[in-house]
Amino acid sequence: MRSQTSISQNATPKRSNKRRVFSGIQPSGDVQLGNYLGAMKGWAARQAEKENFFCIVDLHALTVPQAPDELHNQTRSLAAMLLAIGIDPHLSTLFIQSHVAAHAEVCWILNCMTPIGWLERMTQYKDKSSSQESVVTGLLDYPVLMAGDILLYDTDEVPVGDDQRQHVELARDIAQRFNHLYGETFVVPEPFIAEVGARIMGFNDPALKMSKSYSHIRGHAVRLLDEPEEIERTIKRAVTDSGNEIRFSNDPERAGVNNLLVIYKVVTGKEATAVEADFADAGGYGELKSRVAEVVIDELSPIRARYAELMADVTELDRLLARGAERAAAVSEPKAEEIKRKVGLVLPVS
Numbered sequence: 001m002r003s004q005t006s007i008s009q010n011a012t013p014k015r016s017n018k019r020r021v022f023s024g025i026q027p028s029g030d031v032q033l034g035n036y037l038g039a040m041k042g043w044a045a046r047q048a049e050k051e052n053f054f055c056i057v058d059l060h061a062l063t064v065p066q067a068p069d070e071l072h073n074q075t076r077s078l079a080a081m082l083l084a085i086g087i088d089p090h091l092s093t094l095f096i097q098s099h100v101a102a103h104a105e106v107c108w109i110l111n112c113m114t115p116i117g118w119l120e121r122m123t124q125y126k127d128k129s130s131s132q133e134s135v136v137t138g139l140l141d142y143p144v145l146m147a148g149d150i151l152l153y154d155t156d157e158v159p160v161g162d163d164q165r166q167h168v169e170l171a172r173d174i175a176q177r178f179n180h181l182y183g184e185t186f187v188v189p190e191p192f193i194a195e196v197g198a199r200i201m202g203f204n205d206p207a208l209k210m211s212k213s214y215s216h217i218r219g220h221a222v223r224l225l226d227e228p229e230e231i232e233r234t235i236k237r238a239v240t241d242s243g244n245e246i247r248f249s250n251d252p253e254r255a256g257v258n259n260l261l262v263i264y265k266v267v268t269g270k271e272a273t274a275v276e277a278d279f280a281d282a283g284g285y286g287e288l289k290s291r292v293a294e295v296v297i298d299e300l301s302p303i304r305a306r307y308a309e310l311m312a313d314v315t316e317l318d319r320l321l322a323r324g325a326e327r328a329a330a331v332s333e334p335k336a337e338e339i340k341r342k343v344g345l346v347l348p349v350s
């Protein structure tokens, strides 16, 4: 395990010949197993092969009501969590979105060329707004802010869970539109979505995606900071079906068992055939649940311990985030200037 003194970030990154990765996560709600298996674990695993920017998207979090104190605490806590799961500041730039002004600025410019119909079609917007009487502008605009995040870094790949695919596709459309209107400016980014694990389902309802927004509902999610007993309780209570076959399946009736196998597969890194072979002798779903709980507990225990260590020194954490913001700004500010120049804004004389 790395010592705390190793959490330093180097100064300005040069564009390397590695593919550039950008991804983000909101500091709202508790980080759950879906976030980890669908996105974060892969970020950490591939970081040596890529040039990486990982962003704690606090401005996105403001699109739904947040208690200010909680948002404040969760932002730092998420930084510690990202380091605890293995994001290495020597290999990746980790920063807070609101620390780099270019994100909000460029969002405005992109707003002015994004048709409103593109945003009204976003399924996440439709889902989130349908239950609200009065919808804030930020919720509709959310994907434009996200497009700016991605495009500011000339990003090649955006590793996300399946629920963010449509937003990355919108970022591609916005990049292409801007390039068409103002000349070649943006790299058109590709979504990078795992074949298995990109949509982890809720334990209490395998038809519903596991989500931070429901993680307070008992039995819905395993949160990364849950104690082993809590993890075991949640997984043991997982909804399955009335059968006894332990195999991967696309049958919606068998989604609960499939979800448990997917979790086991992503955590252990085994092939699907090896996963099924592991359960060939299992007595039934009870045993499946116990073994899934065991691998999840083994995976999360060191993360919880490392998180506690990191949270014990928030000054060091803040220093690290400040360095991350500097590195992010060194890349995104020149890009923001290029965008401003292209659309005809006068840049201040320095």
Ligand code: TYM
Residues within 6 Å of the ligand: 022, 023, 024, 025, 026, 027, 034, 035, 036, 037, 038, 039, 040, 057, 060, 145, 146, 149, 150, 158, 159, 160, 161, 162, 163, 164, 167, 197, 198, 199, 200, 201, 209, 210, 211, 212
């Ligand atoms: P957020 O904070 O909702 O989720 C962070 C990441 O976790 C993935 N995820 C899941 N993957 C598999 N199964 C699940 N049940 C599950 N739940 C969440 C998400 O797909 C995501 O990859 N809009 C983004 C944040 C963002 C961003 C960006 C991402 C802002 N700017 C630029 C990429 C690039 C979001 O709200 O993620």
